[in-house]
Amino acid sequence: MIKILAIDDREDNLVVIQAMLKTFLPGCSVTTASSGPEGIEKARRDCPDTILLDIKMPRMDGFETCQRLRSDPLTRHVPIILLTAISNSPANRKMGLEAGADAFMAKPIDEGELIAQVQAMLRIKKSEDKLRHERDILEKLVQERTIELRESLQGVERLLEQTIQVLANTVETKDPYTAGHQQRTAHIATSIASAMELDPSVQKAIYMAAMIHDIGKINIPSEILNKPGKINDTEFSLIKEHPVIGCQIIQPIDFPWPIDTIILQHHERLDGSGYPHGISEGEILLESKILGVSDVMEAMWSHRPYRAAKSIQDTINELENFKGIRYDPEVVDVALGLFRQGRISAEKVTLTNV
């Protein structure tokens, strides 16, 4: 049912308006109010389809009532026709438009004009309601799709991490002496990356690469990997192939990060003394420099078939002596800073991650 609200301080005017509307729009329901505040209250309660509003009223005039109706989310969309004997004054029309009125009508009211204006307002209201409804549906749909997309993205990320974990386990099964090494290295590397306040996506790349950085060792005979005592030059040249093999294994996976290059470069050193390609400072990714330092720290702390674990002091000496020569100076400073604060340590890394 069409609902119309008429607001006027004069009872006789309300009676006339009500009669006209009932006669020419028989299906509508007309509510009346004799002041601005009462009209606002009824508009909020009934949500009418159109409001007829007198301008000249005591206490709260039509302009203020109109403004208040427009600023209230419950009533701001209801069309308002301002009624007054002085509606033809340009100043009043300007004030009425500024207050948010949609149309004006002069008193005494002409019934033909009243019905035509009300019907025009009802048409506008109907099409605006339809638009608003469609927009609400669209917004809801966008929200639902966004949530779905976020959830499926999280699912893909979880799957990626699980795949990385399986790959990491594979190489560690073959080389039990480095079991947990990749995970502990990943812990050190992400602690450094986080302390350096790197972009979260770079931190993620470092974590992923560190978790599988030795995957190329899968191609090295177990006898060499697990050989007690010193390894010879031929065996070492085979071991030096593992970054290249790791890079080749990972290459077919379309990671959103340069995981293959980070792995390829994790034994490269600033002065070109590293392997496999002997590239130097400017050519090595920051991610690989962080992984390189973390790898050295973890490897020195761990027992290997060919040597016992090195002391903490040996590890610190290695990093300090070769800071700026083999290892990135900023990465070393951050790593040693974290170490001194107790945020990474041989014991903590071993206990948390094995």
Ligand SMILES: [Fe+2]
């Ligand atoms: Fe390695």
